Amino acid sequence: MSSIDDLFARLRSEGKKAFMPFVTAADPDLEFTQSLLKALDATGCHLAELGIPYSDPIADGPVIQASYTRALNGGVKLEAIFDMVANTTPQLSMPIVTMVSYAIIYRLGLDEYLKQAKAAGVAGAIVPDMPVDESAEFAAKCRAADFSLIQLITPTTTKQRAIEIAQQTTGFIYYVSIAGITGERTELPPDLLDNLRWLRQQTDLPICVGFGISKPEHVELLKPVADGMIVGSAIVRKIACAHPAEGGKTAATVITDVSDFARTMIDAM
Amino acid sequence: MEVERPPEPVVGYSALLKNTTIRFKQSQSQRITVDDLVPGFQNHHPKLTHIAYAMPTSFLDQSSPDAALPDDTGRYGDFGGRYVPETLIAALDQLEEEYLAARQDPTFQSELDELLRDFVGRPSPLYFAKRLTQRCGGAQIWFKREDLNHTGAHKINSTIGQALLTLRMGKKRVIAETGAGQHGVATATACAHFGLPCIVYMGEEDIRRQSPNVQSMRTMGAEIRPVTTGSRTLRDAVNEAMRDWMGSVADTHYILGSVVGPHPFPMIVRDFQAIIGRETIEQSQTRFGRLPDAVVACVGGGSNAAGMFYPFVAETDVPLIGVEAGGHNDDRGQHASSLTFGKPGVLHGSFSYVLQDEDGQTDDVHSASAGLDYPGVGPEHSHWKKTGRVQYRSCRDDAALETFDLIARTEGILPALESSHAIATGMEVAQERGKDEIVVICLSGRGDKDAAEIQRLRGSEQF
Numbered sequence: 052m053s054s055i056d057d058l059f060a061r062l063r064s065e066g067k068k069a070f071m072p073f074v075t076a077a078d079p080d081l082e083f084t085q086s087l088l089k090a091l092d093a094t095g096c097h098l099a100e101l102g103i104p105y106s107d108p109i110a111d112g113p114v115i116q117a118s119y120t121r122a123l124n125g126g127v128k129l130e131a132i133f134d135m136v137a138n139t140t141p142q143l144s145m146p147i148v149t150m151v152s153y154a155i156i157y158r159l160g161l162d163e164y165l166k167q168a169k170a171a172g173v174a175g176a177i178v179p180d181m182p183v184d185e186s187a188e189f190a191a192k193c194r195a196a197d198f199s200l201i202q203l204i205t206p207t208t209t210k211q212r213a214i215e216i217a218q219q220t221t222g223f224i225y226y227v228s229i230a231g232i233t234g235e236r237t238e239l240p241p242d243l244l245d246n247l248r249w250l251r252q253q254t255d256l257p258i259c260v261g262f263g264i265s266k267p268e269h270v271e272l273l274k275p276v277a278d279g280m281i282v283g284s285a286i287v288r289k290i291a292c293a294h295p296a297e298g299g300k301t302a303a304t305v306i307t308d309v310s311d312f313a314r315t316m317i318d319a320m
Numbered sequence: 321m322e323v324e325r326p327p328e329p330v331v332g333y334s335a336l337l338k339n340t341t342i343r344f345k346q347s348q349s350q351r352i353t354v355d356d357l358v359p360g361f362q363n364h365h366p367k368l369t370h371i372a373y374a375m376p377t378s379f380l381d382q383s384s385p386d387a388a389l390p391d392d393t394g395r396y397g398d399f400g401g402r403y404v405p406e407t408l409i410a411a412l413d414q415l416e417e418e419y420l421a422a423r424q425d426p427t428f429q430s431e432l433d434e435l436l437r438d439f440v441g442r443p444s445p446l447y448f449a450k451r452l453t454q455r456c457g458g459a460q461i462w463f464k465r466e467d468l469n470h471t472g473a474h475k476i477n478s479t480i481g482q483a484l485l486t487l488r489m490g491k492k493r494v495i496a497e498t499g500a501g502q503h504g505v506a507t508a509t510a511c512a513h514f515g516l517p518c519i520v521y522m523g524e525e526d527i528r529r530q531s532p533n534v535q536s537m538r539t540m541g542a543e544i545r546p547v548t549t550g551s552r553t554l555r556d557a558v559n560e561a562m563r564d565w566m567g568s569v570a571d572t573h574y575i576l577g578s579v580v581g582p583h584p585f586p587m588i589v590r591d592f593q594a595i596i597g598r599e600t601i602e603q604s605q606t607r608f609g610r611l612p613d614a615v616v617a618c619v620g621g622g623s624n625a626a627g628m629f630y631p632f633v634a635e636t637d638v639p640l641i642g643v644e645a646g647g648h649n650d651d652r653g654q655h656a657s658s659l660t661f662g663k664p665g666v667l668h669g670s671f672s673y674v675l676q677d678e679d680g681q682t683d684d685v686h687s688a689s690a691g692l693d694y695p696g697v698g699p700e701h702s703h704w705k706k707t708g709r710v711q712y713r714s715c716r717d718d719a720a721l722e723t724f725d726l727i728a729r730t731e732g733i734l735p736a737l738e739s740s741h742a743i744a745t746g747m748e749v750a751q752e753r754g755k756d757e758i759v760v761i762c763l764s765g766r767g768d769k770d771a772a773e774i775q776r777l778r779g780s781e782q783f
């Protein structure tokens with residue numbers, strides 16, 4: 052049982068849903084990311100996704116892309132990110148999973164990535180450019196290391212394939228609400244609830260929904276059918292304001308803004 | 321279902337499943353059914369209708385195991401695959417299925433053949449560069465004149481084919497990326513021909529250095545979307561096109577411009593470009609009564625080279641030389657020689673050689689030629705490098721620029737700056753060989769688009 056399994060077992064027994072913020076590591080710097088993670092944990096977030104900045108993120112919309120670019124322009128390296136995480140996780144009650152490109156995992160080496168992530172107290176990984184067909188080797192290693200490998204199911208996934216993905220997933224299923232890239236949407240697709248209800252019947256794994264979610268109304272809508280909700284761009288957009296070029300708010304102000312937003316979303320759960 | 325019967329030896333069961341293994345000379349074929357080959361096969365494999373093993377326009381007995389690639393998982397040995405978001409998988413499956421069906425559909429093939437002949441102007445000539453040969457003093461240098469195609473480069477071989485596939489899939493909109501603008505122009509042209517709306521993603525830096533092509537695309541009704549992320553070149557244009565496709569897969573086909581990206585793109589683009597190599601083989605047989613002694617092509621993503629090389633890899637042991645962009649020098653960031661200096665890794669949906677740092681972040685790269693200014697390369701080239709079937713060399717900016725001038729003056733041809741890399745190295749290859757040997761260089765495109773940029777690079781009015 053990884054800490055993610057524990058989390059959802061607990062939430063289920065309490066009849067609660069998970070709120071899961073996404074933040075980019077090192078945007079604008081690692082010290083900020085560390086303070087933000089602590090603040091989000093204190094606010095009651097249930098799990099955080101830490102985006103590992105990548106130069107060519109094809110699944111990401113302009114907000115997260117720009118955030119990765121800012122982080123990389125700051126010169127951050129993977130080693131420094133894992134150091135920060137290692138220093139932070141002992142002080143958090145929420146698990147951390149990394150959102151990370153397979154390009155990065157492969158370059159470091161599958162075993163080495165797992166070793167470093169585990170040592171830093173990371174509970175799992177979401178690898179958005181590693182579909183299930185390419186995941187066998189890494190999935191086996193993750194299983195052996197009790198490290199959750201969270202796979203994605205999207206509106207374009209066929210039913211048969213969705214079942215296969217669910218069988219290969221550990222931790223939780225990441226259900227992508229829309230066929231498209233990350234970024235806030237005002238409306239969620241009309242068949243989203245039906246798709247989630249169908250998926251619910253196929254698996255006992257927790258199902259968390261992400262992409263496009265940005266408002267308490269979305270939480271209201273999804274609450275009956277999802278175990279958790281992931282919010283990325285809406286948060287990263289606020290973080291961008293910590294940059295001199297994008298508003299230049301102080302770190303403390305931005306952290307308060309993001310925490311307030313997280314609280315509103317958690318209250319809607 | 322009827323198929324063309326291959327010549328002896330009779331094709332076996334496993335070979336039937338690997339669609340690309342089975343190609344044969346039409347003259348030797350006769351009509352037979354699948355069940356004649358393997359009784360009961362079709363009942364066991366209803367999916368067989370999607371598997372093309374009789375390509376009406378093809379020709380070659382393929383004995384090399386490499387001719388059978390990619391395998392069922394889209395791999396060329398270790399390389400290739402599909403490292404893309406789940407959202408795109410259904411579209412890639414659909415594309416593969418439609419393409420394999422189209423490949424065995426005589427109507428599709430004859431429509432394609434007719435367009436290649438009447439619209440593109442194929443076959444492209446094999447031309448003897450006599451004065452250049454005299455000057456080099458080695459083997460005879462021949463150019464495969466892809467620059468004489470409609471729109472001035474090899475790219476149209478693939479865009480016409482992919483536009484036909486778009487129609488076949490019932491998709492209503494086309495997107496593409498472009499570096500040099502040649503692929504953008506070829507896509508805009510194919511879309512204008514078929515009345516398909518076309519959006520081209522192009523890096524801001526490339527829009528600047530290839531402005532004549534930008535004008536042509538707009539004139540043909542394409543919308544140019546400038547890409548301002550990252551290095552503002554080809555790599556970022558691919559990212560943006562992929563992002564568009566993430567949200568538009570249902571009604572949009574992405575006409576990828578090279579043998580890169582997730583399976584089945586490297587296979588489809590290679591197959592559509594393979595007409596270059598097939599014609600070269602045929603023309604060599606006719607002109608010389610034999611095959612050339614070496615074949616040279618430039619490698620950006622690798623489509624003109626793959627198209628030229630693939631039929632040779634499949635059938636012959638002719639030495640093949642791919643030429644990458646050597647840029648300013650061998651330092652990181654100063655060149656775009658992925659096969660020469662890169663390592664296996666993942667970029668744009670494929671596992672292949674790539675220029676990356678130790679964290680897996682893609683390097684910024686440099687080439688004076690926009691079409692070669694790319695940090696990755698097609699997975700099949702990585703395989704050919706690994707097996708040693710193709711030799712890869714690197715040619716620097718200054719040598720390519722010098723060659724551009726030389727070819728203009730000795731042959732009356734303005735080669736694309738991309739192709740100038742192939743010619744510069746091809747001249748070296750010719751010098752390494754005797755006078756009765758034949759070196760064929762793929763002249764992938766014409767250089768009108770480059771003249772202004774070359775003038776700017778030189779900072780003079782020399783032109």
Ligand SMILES: Cc1ncc(COP(=O)(O)O)c(C=O)c1O
Pocket residue numbers: 473474499500501502503577578579618619620621622623624625690691692736738739764765766
């Ligand atoms: C004339 C020409 N040659 C070569 C290339 C490089 O592409 P590839 O390696 O796919 O042939 C390009 C790309 O734009 C081109 O325009």
